[in-house]
Amino acid sequence: MDRHALFANYINNHPEAIGKVVDFDADHDRLYHFDLTAANKELTAEVFNRPSMFSQLINEKLTNNNCRYGIGGYMEHRTIYAFSSHFDTDDEPRRLHLGVDIWCDAGTPVYTPLDGAVHSFRDNNNIGDYGPTIILQHDLDGLTLYSLYGHLSRTSLEGLSIGMPIFRNQQIATFGDTNENGQWPPHLHFQLMFDMEGRQGDFPGVCKFSEKEIWQKNIPDPGLILRFPDAVNVG
Template identity: 45%
Template sequence: MTSFQQLLTDLGNKSLSVLDRNIPKSAYVPLDLSVTNAALKEVDVSSASKLGEYINRHIAMNEGKVAYGGYLEKRGIYNRSDYFNQQNPETERNIHLGLDLWIAAETPIYAPLEGEVHSFQNNTNFGDYGPTIILKHIINTVEFYTLYGHLSLASIENLQIGDVFRKGEQIATLGDASINGDYAPHLHFQIIKDIQQYSGDYPGVASQKDVVFYQENCPDPNLLLRL
């Protein structure tokens, strides 16, 4: 474990959340959207509504409120978009770098840690994040970032770079398929050690040839959330 991963693990001991803290962890249901999930062969994953129906059934069958998962998951869902699919197994981006939390549009999103707005924008490519916020955190002199994708437009309308959010303060709400890149409503939550030169955006899906770098730079968000 790296020193950065250890910091995240230590922070995760403090019961952090990006959703309503009153939702018990027992209500979070693991969800497999990988290419190895045979059940997805019967689902039109290119359709936000069809995929949403599948996810909602999965949540209901497991008596949950939120479906979660996806870190380093190889997914077929990105094949529908030229933005990810480059027709080359080495450069095609299909390995997911964040943790997805599948729940209804307009669900409030909260800062798990105190941070300031590093950047934000509406990423409008088909299959992209839609409205996105990136927070900068400095803890024990360590600087790092958290990214929140697939938000509502209202989430970024009155935002300013440098705005500070306290731990547990609402920062956004989730968008729907008309604005969030054409997905069933969910939050893409990602930790970023080095933001590089990005602003309002950062790769959330990697190719096989780049996954080692991104796995190091974007460690498992579950180190913080402990789902």
């Protein structure tokens, strides 16, 4: 059985072991689905090159649709990364998003959905990058899984140490603001990996589209952990 199947089986067989990532209440909260591909004609170069305009667009969509959180992004082919040279390569630029983005206000609490320990952490302080980042390591009945939390506040990194135990539903961080999170509208980049490939405090959240199948082998769908209902996209 491959790692994706083992992961899915663990989720199905141990629902009580899965906690929350944010304070989403399925009985009262609505999710807005953000499309950050070229199909979204509102997302012009002017918007995504100016953090204040991008943040305004995000906030208006959430407010106008009565949604507490926005979500989207797993294996989404995005055009917005053109705003930063961080995503450029010598041949094909990186445009395929590997995690899930959860959009909400700066200061929004972030929790770990699984028992585990701190693997590594770092302030990836580049334009377009994660900014403050925490990576946790989990043992799911022998299957190693890593969870990454990016675009955090700088205070989220205070008091952490490698190997520190972390427990399900424990608050580990808060969303960072535009000035500290890589110059993005406030949101959380949540990503899962089976193998860290020797990296510490960082892991690619965007890859070349031509390498999608390669990256999918190591990066399962975070939706299996989030278990959010369908998001709305009505205007």
